[in-house]
Amino acid sequence: xxxxxxxxxxxxxxxxxxxxxxxxxxxxxxxxxxxxxxxxxxxxxxxxxxxxxxxxxxxxxxxxxxxxxxxxxxxxxxxxxxxxxxxxxxxxxxxxxxxxxxxxxxxxxxxxxxxxxxxxxxxxxxxxxxxxxxxxxxxxxxxxxxxxxxxxxxxxxxxxxxxxxxxxxxxxxxxxxxxxxxxxxxxxxxxxxxxxxxxxxxxxxxxxxxxxxxxxxxxxxxxxxxxxxxxxxxxxxxxxxxxxxxxxxxxxxxxxxxxxxxxxxxxxxxxxxxxxxxxxxxxxxxxxxxxxxxxxxxxxxxxxxxxxxx
Amino acid sequence: xxxxxxxxxxxxxxxxxxxxxxxxxxxxxxxxxxxxxxxxxxxxxxxxxxxxxxxxxxxxxxxxxxxxxxxxxxxxxxxxxxxxxxxxxxxxxxxxxxxxxxxxxxxxxxxxxxxxxxxxxxxxxxxxxxxxxxxxxxxxxxxxxxxxxxxxxxxxxxxxxxxxxxxxxxxxxxxxxxxxxxxxxxxxxxxxxxxxxxxxxxxxxxxxxxxxxxxxxxxxxxxxxxxxxxxxxxxxxxxxxxxxxxxxxxxxxxxxxxxxxxxxxxxxxxxxxxxxxxxxx
Numbered sequence: 001x002x003x004x005x006x007x008x009x010x011x012x013x014x015x016x017x018x019x020x021x022x023x024x025x026x027x028x029x030x031x032x033x034x035x036x037x038x039x040x041x042x043x044x045x046x047x048x049x050x051x052x053x054x055x056x057x058x059x060x061x062x063x064x065x066x067x068x069x070x071x072x073x074x075x076x077x078x079x080x081x082x083x084x085x086x087x088x089x090x091x092x093x094x095x096x097x098x099x100x101x102x103x104x105x106x107x108x109x110x111x112x113x114x115x116x117x118x119x120x121x122x123x124x125x126x127x128x129x130x131x132x133x134x135x136x137x138x139x140x141x142x143x144x145x146x147x148x149x150x151x152x153x154x155x156x157x158x159x160x161x162x163x164x165x166x167x168x169x170x171x172x173x174x175x176x177x178x179x180x181x182x183x184x185x186x187x188x189x190x191x192x193x194x195x196x197x198x199x200x201x202x203x204x205x206x207x208x209x210x211x212x213x214x215x216x217x218x219x220x221x222x223x224x225x226x227x228x229x230x231x232x233x234x235x236x237x238x239x240x241x242x243x244x245x246x247x248x249x250x251x252x253x254x255x256x257x258x259x260x261x262x263x264x265x266x267x268x269x270x271x272x273x274x275x276x277x278x279x280x281x282x283x284x285x286x287x288x289x290x291x292x293x294x295x296x297x298x299x300x301x302x303x304x305x306x307x308x309x310x
Numbered sequence: 311x312x313x314x315x316x317x318x319x320x321x322x323x324x325x326x327x328x329x330x331x332x333x334x335x336x337x338x339x340x341x342x343x344x345x346x347x348x349x350x351x352x353x354x355x356x357x358x359x360x361x362x363x364x365x366x367x368x369x370x371x372x373x374x375x376x377x378x379x380x381x382x383x384x385x386x387x388x389x390x391x392x393x394x395x396x397x398x399x400x401x402x403x404x405x406x407x408x409x410x411x412x413x414x415x416x417x418x419x420x421x422x423x424x425x426x427x428x429x430x431x432x433x434x435x436x437x438x439x440x441x442x443x444x445x446x447x448x449x450x451x452x453x454x455x456x457x458x459x460x461x462x463x464x465x466x467x468x469x470x471x472x473x474x475x476x477x478x479x480x481x482x483x484x485x486x487x488x489x490x491x492x493x494x495x496x497x498x499x500x501x502x503x504x505x506x507x508x509x510x511x512x513x514x515x516x517x518x519x520x521x522x523x524x525x526x527x528x529x530x531x532x533x534x535x536x537x538x539x540x541x542x543x544x545x546x547x548x549x550x551x552x553x554x555x556x557x558x559x560x561x562x563x564x565x566x567x568x569x570x571x572x573x574x575x576x577x578x579x580x581x582x583x584x585x586x587x588x589x590x591x
Binding site: 025027028029030031034035036038042046047050053104108112113114115118121122123124125126127128129130131132134136137138140143145148149152153181184185186190193206241242248262267272273277280281284285292 | 318321322326327328329330332333334335336337339340342343346354356357358359360361362390404405407410411417422423426430432433434435436437438439440441442443444445448460461463469493494495498507518519522523525530540541544545548549558562565566568569570573577580581584585
């Protein structure tokens with residue numbers, strides 16, 4: 001630890017300030033100060049302000065404390081609908097975006113595969129499109145008419161056309177598909193990176209012991225993928241609860257029967273569109289608590305804390 | 311147990327073919343979008359993106375329209391370019407300094423600062439957006455570039471990444487430079503920052519792509535059509551009443567194409583940037 005001794009060594013004149021600025025005791029603080037200031041102004045203050053706002057009724061030029069009223073109002077059928085939608089979305093995207101990438105990464109990593117780079121790049125490509133552009137493509141492919149791509153395929157298979165954007169199950173299907181399409185390649189890369197850490201000797205040893213491909217996957221590969229799996233699940237949960245765009249791009253302001261309403265969508269609707277900021281802030285605080293609790297439970301269940309103790 | 315090697319040829323065939331099919335499915339939406347962009351917009355509005363269409367009426371009119379008539383679209387393009395460029399420069403400048411300082415110096419409060427960084431990583435932006443919007447109203451920054459950019463300048467993920475990278479920098483160079491009379495700032499800007507170029511590349515792509523595709527915050531802050539960024543502007547064209555499908559579809563392609571070209575040249579940086587960026591979303 002540095003002690004206060006450099007302050008004493010001060011020659012005369014204007015050099016003093018420069019010397020002071022250049023002392024190893026001060027330099028680090030100069031480097032971190034822009035970040036500290038922006039953190040305080042743009043993250044810490046708004047976070048505190050948001051919590052305070054959630055106990056207020058915020059109208060232009062008229063702000064009153066109203067106690068728990070916003071929170072009491074939050075627990076209404078629309079919020080439950082939004083929370084249910086978001087939860088289903090989180091469960092589906094987390095499951096699909098963990099299992100599918102693991103399988104594909106293992107196949108991609110195997111020595112059977114030629115053209116590895118090409119396959120990897122093609123799967124990664126969708127991540128480059130914004131949710132809005134990707135959503136636009138999906139919206140036009142899953143249109144209501146018989147001539148839209150998805151319904152054409154259904155019709156060829158002898159099935160009825162679907163009003164994709166107007167039914168609960170298909171609305172959820174669209175949002176999940178959009179997310180899976182954009183993130184699959186990125187998650188594959190995470191797992192591919194982790195697969196490079198599996199020592200090849202272990203595979204060779206298990207082959208000598210006569211392990212089948214499946215056994216090798218289950219007993220050798222999977223244990224090595226555990227840390228990255230925890231990471232992927234954690235970020236997928238957080239991103240899932242923060243979901244907004246995937247819903248907005250299909251229904252803009254509002255979906256029929258709120259089939260596409262998410263918690264963040266509800267914050268936007270109430271806080272920005274209805275200008276009820278106190279109420280919106282209360283939903284935000286609840287969302288933050290939900291994310292913390294769910295992430296915490298997930299980390300305990302997957303033993304992320306236990307690993308740290310060892 | 312059967313001899314595994316006997317299965318190999320058929321297994322190899324199966325693995326490659328199924329992989330190729332999956333990749334085609336992944337690329338299909340982009341391919342069909344590009345093909346559909348050559349169909350007349352009126353027809354597209356009627357049928358949506360379909361698998362069968364009249365090839366005889368295909369032409370480049372959507373593109374000629376967007377290049378000659380759609381000045382609005384190019385305004386959005388300029389806004390997106392400006393906002394992304396400024397965001398990248400500012401966030402990289404601040405974040406690299408912080409990450410570097412956290413890596414190479416020992417100072418009081420170092421651990422506390424690092425805890426801050428992790429804390430911001432965990433707070434979802436959606437919680438901050440209403441108070442931030444209120445601040446932007448108070449500072450009169452609504453509907454301005456600054457209003458969009460300011461909250462994005464705090465990039466904890468970049469700080470985290472730069473710190474990890476800077477830990478591996480050769481500290482001996484710093485001592486050598488000090489003996490040569492270089493200031494600490496000179497050491498950073500002239501010696502260490504150039505050594506951090508690969509990490510700067512990865513973060514430039516992460517921040518640039520994030521800003522280029524950013525939606526919710528610009529949607530809240532930007533109020534008038536001439537200030538919109540590309541995603542916001544394109545979203546306004548999505549309504550069923552809109553007859554601007556020419557701008558929508560050709561315009562969408564022109565937001566992806568530059569990125570795909572960059573991706574082909576800087577694949578390594580994209581991969582490094584986006585796999586870290588998963589944390590931020």
